Amino acid sequence: MQMSSAGHSRFRQLSLFITAVLIGLPLFVIAFNTLSLPWSGDWSTLSHLWQTVIPEYINHSVWLLIGVAIGVMSIGVTTAWLTTCCDFPGRSILTWALLLPLAMPAYITAYTYTGLFDFAGPVQTTLRDLTGWGYGDYWFPQVRSLGGAITVLSLVLFPYVYLITRATFLQQSATTIEAGRSLGLTPWQCFRRLALPLARPAIVTGTTLALMETLADYGTVQYFGVTTFTTGIFRTWYGLGDLPGAIQLAGLLLLAVVVLMFLERWSRKQARYDQKHHRKALPFQLRGWRAFAAAAACWLPLLLGFALPALQLIGWSIERAEVWLQPEFWQLALNSFMLAVVAAVIVVLLALWLAYGRRQLPTPMVRFSVQFAGLGYAIPGLVIAVGLMVPLIVVDRWVIGLSQAWFNYNPGLLLSGTLFALLFAYTVRFLSVSLQTIQAGLTEIRPSMDEAARIQGYSGWQVLRRIHLPLLRPSVLTATILVGVDVLKELPATLVLRPFDFNTLAVRAYEMAGDERLADAGPPALMMVAVGLIPVILLSRAMLKSQRPALKEPEFVPTTA
Amino acid sequence: MSQLQLNNITVNIGETAIVRSVSLLLEAGEIGCLLGPSGCGKTTLLRSIAGFQPLRQGTITIAGKVMSAAQTLVAPESRGIGMVFQDVALFPHLTVAENIAFGMRKATTAEKNQRVDELLVRIGLPGYQARYPHELSGGQQQRIALARALAPRPSLLLLDEPFSSLDAELREKLAVEVRQLLKQEGITALLVTHDQQEAFAMADKAGVMYQGELLQWETPYQLYHQPRHQLVADFIGHGVLLQGVVNTSGSLASPLGMLEHSALRDIVGGTPVSFLVRPDDIVPDDSSRLRGIIKARGFRGAHNLYSVELSPGIEILTLSPSHEQLQVGMEIGLRPEFDHLVVFAADHCELPGFETEPPVVSPLPEAQSA
Numbered sequence: 001m002q003m004s005s006a007g008h009s010r011f012r013q014l015s016l017f018i019t020a021v022l023i024g025l026p027l028f029v030i031a032f033n034t035l036s037l038p039w040s041g042d043w044s045t046l047s048h049l050w051q052t053v054i055p056e057y058i059n060h061s062v063w064l065l066i067g068v069a070i071g072v073m074s075i076g077v078t079t080a081w082l083t084t085c086c087d088f089p090g091r092s093i094l095t096w097a098l099l100l101p102l103a104m105p106a107y108i109t110a111y112t113y114t115g116l117f118d119f120a121g122p123v124q125t126t127l128r129d130l131t132g133w134g135y136g137d138y139w140f141p142q143v144r145s146l147g148g149a150i151t152v153l154s155l156v157l158f159p160y161v162y163l164i165t166r167a168t169f170l171q172q173s174a175t176t177i178e179a180g181r182s183l184g185l186t187p188w189q190c191f192r193r194l195a196l197p198l199a200r201p202a203i204v205t206g207t208t209l210a211l212m213e214t215l216a217d218y219g220t221v222q223y224f225g226v227t228t229f230t231t232g233i234f235r236t237w238y239g240l241g242d243l244p245g246a247i248q249l250a251g252l253l254l255l256a257v258v259v260l261m262f263l264e265r266w267s268r269k270q271a272r273y274d275q276k277h278h279r280k281a282l283p284f285q286l287r288g289w290r291a292f293a294a295a296a297a298c299w300l301p302l303l304l305g306f307a308l309p310a311l312q313l314i315g316w317s318i319e320r321a322e323v324w325l326q327p328e329f330w331q332l333a334l335n336s337f338m339l340a341v342v343a344a345v346i347v348v349l350l351a352l353w354l355a356y357g358r359r360q361l362p363t364p365m366v367r368f369s370v371q372f373a374g375l376g377y378a379i380p381g382l383v384i385a386v387g388l389m390v391p392l393i394v395v396d397r398w399v400i401g402l403s404q405a406w407f408n409y410n411p412g413l414l415l416s417g418t419l420f421a422l423l424f425a426y427t428v429r430f431l432s433v434s435l436q437t438i439q440a441g442l443t444e445i446r447p448s449m450d451e452a453a454r455i456q457g458y459s460g461w462q463v464l465r466r467i468h469l470p471l472l473r474p475s476v477l478t479a480t481i482l483v484g485v486d487v488l489k490e491l492p493a494t495l496v497l498r499p500f501d502f503n504t505l506a507v508r509a510y511e512m513a514g515d516e517r518l519a520d521a522g523p524p525a526l527m528m529v530a531v532g533l534i535p536v537i538l539l540s541r542a543m544l545k546s547q548r549p550a551l552k553e554p555e556f557v558p559t560t561a
Numbered sequence: 562m563s564q565l566q567l568n569n570i571t572v573n574i575g576e577t578a579i580v581r582s583v584s585l586l587l588e589a590g591e592i593g594c595l596l597g598p599s600g601c602g603k604t605t606l607l608r609s610i611a612g613f614q615p616l617r618q619g620t621i622t623i624a625g626k627v628m629s630a631a632q633t634l635v636a637p638e639s640r641g642i643g644m645v646f647q648d649v650a651l652f653p654h655l656t657v658a659e660n661i662a663f664g665m666r667k668a669t670t671a672e673k674n675q676r677v678d679e680l681l682v683r684i685g686l687p688g689y690q691a692r693y694p695h696e697l698s699g700g701q702q703q704r705i706a707l708a709r710a711l712a713p714r715p716s717l718l719l720l721d722e723p724f725s726s727l728d729a730e731l732r733e734k735l736a737v738e739v740r741q742l743l744k745q746e747g748i749t750a751l752l753v754t755h756d757q758q759e760a761f762a763m764a765d766k767a768g769v770m771y772q773g774e775l776l777q778w779e780t781p782y783q784l785y786h787q788p789r790h791q792l793v794a795d796f797i798g799h800g801v802l803l804q805g806v807v808n809t810s811g812s813l814a815s816p817l818g819m820l821e822h823s824a825l826r827d828i829v830g831g832t833p834v835s836f837l838v839r840p841d842d843i844v845p846d847d848s849s850r851l852r853g854i855i856k857a858r859g860f861r862g863a864h865n866l867y868s869v870e871l872s873p874g875i876e877i878l879t880l881s882p883s884h885e886q887l888q889v890g891m892e893i894g895l896r897p898e899f900d901h902l903v904v905f906a907a908d909h910c911e912l913p914g915f916e917t918e919p920p921v922v923s924p925l926p927e928a929q930s931a
Binding site: 444446448449451452453454455456457458459467470471 | 611612613636637638639640642643644646647648649650652653654663664666709713
């Protein structure tokens, strides 16, 4: 915006590059460790892991991924198609309500399902009361199993596929379907031969996002006793104190994530959106049993993915009502919220710095740095934690050594043992969320608006204050909320990086569930879900807004899109 | 005194020269127009006048004050100029009235209100003060953008393809309206466009840019009838360039026949030249010996535009009233009826001396035209 001197701009470019390098630090550590393996020739740790646990991790992870992929695709595509192209009772509510499962952290849903469907849970107890059966007299699916994990993760993650696929179905012009009908296709054939192939890139994108979350999940698989890479990393590091082993497992997990990332990038590239003005297709009016079946197909995932677990949490929270009066619990809540706010502010400020750098100095190096800094969303929290711990411990040891040599004083673990490590990890993981939000907001402020204001006599700072600040405020607010809520819900990284004796709502729920005190997990979980509803509401409002007929004339669609 | 003067300016982006040695003059109250295909450097030229692009060489003078030179760059906000952008660039968080008054920073509230009301009446949108940009149609948004640029009474108004996002009908209507408005306000303006109809509707002076160079800077009439460069002839209006060779006797052998003109006598015999044939230079005439086959017909309302093949590979255009239906494939006779001649040398530049009198055309011998 302002004419900056060459020196200033070079300094700024360098600072953006260094930011990206720092954000990528955990990634570099793990990649370096993994890549240096063949070089050093020390395969002992890895070969030991290969002989013992890795085949099991791979086996479980692959089945988990396949199961969740099938689950989210079938639920997500069905609900997306039905709510866009058919009309049946409750459609307008379902349109936004189907996003609600996103508010549930998967591990919380896992706890509620265990509470509901375990041997001692209300479902099986009622069954026994009604039939008079006893233990072992009947077969009931085991909740805490691989199948249970697949079910829970599918129910929580399908909105990713729903959201993205729905957007494509909406963008498909009515004329596409009408052209199909005019060429002799039935509505069902239209769906199968036109709508579905057109939406395929979107379906793949949504599914890969859900699978990345699946790979990152620790709480659910841990609670259900399904050993995967995340539980393996945790056990190797925390249980066995074997950090190099944990790093090598993290490297393997990272490899899987990278594959998914490429798949996601590739599918996004395949997507060709027809941005031209189009008429919306009239939805097929469903009646009778068809309407009933469609309604059931959409209400059921909502019921199972949100309503049922939420009710169970409310039940537990009432059962343990006294918890709400304990100051200790509110201290916990305060801890969580403070942490979330501090992390969100740091992350959003950093995202603003990067986004403005990208806008004002779009050199290849800056563009690459900013893009690289935004990769963290794909990387599981545990992987980041492991990769961060190694360099932080090195620095801490060095500082301690120096301090003891000079002042004969041990300052303790300044970086790895404090909130610093936690905030660093959150920044790496959630920077991309805020970066995307802010960059989207920033593209709304077209460069010509800057110029229009400049030419009318406003200086660079005045343009920032009068044009950018008011226009960017919603994006900054949204980014802050998204990051804050994500931080609040994040379990694995918090679990391993939190300072000694520092607890959050997520950690408390995890610990209570681990102690088989599920009802005590209720209040903190309910609080997280309640807060988690905020971004879902924002998301659904944005979704509904984007499908309202545009007031602008069609020719005003930016040609660069 | 001229309001805008570009003196031999060159603009580089990186190491590439986007604008090369362009000079032009705009008197106070005149509307100028830069035409050219996309990527020809016309928008860069406009942005350098606005002060968003530094100059490599030359000077830009606005109202007698040097604004840009190789070492000087007066900031955009200090130039006192207005600009209308291709993508409108209204501020979405401000109302129409706030948008229009945005640049009137030193004015009192009463002055602002008065100016906003006045401009809204002039652009035909009275009562729109409290609306927001997203509530307006594209044409309305573009008019508000114009009002915003005019509000502070700039000494020079720059318009960067202001109508390119509108449909053709609205575009021409707005172009005429905007010209009236600019003339009422007495504003000097420079417009950039790739649409010649727009340029003809608005401009007092116009020029064609090609690969960073300004090929000609004259009235639209002269651009059409006396193009100084083959590319200008190509870009402006319909027409065909025919090849010919000048004889030692001072006549020009061409697919239309032998052309005789006093100015041809100054050209060395054997020189290959090309000359411009507009559709209105050729009249259908059944008695003519010059004959061709109709290859295509385009309906233009009052006229039909025919493409006629004289001999393989050589086609010319002609107009005829649209109630005279001639069929594709028919053979027709054509009579050249030049008002003047436009002749280009091999270097694509116009040769002088042809604009004053029409040429005499005599058909070629039968054997050659067949």
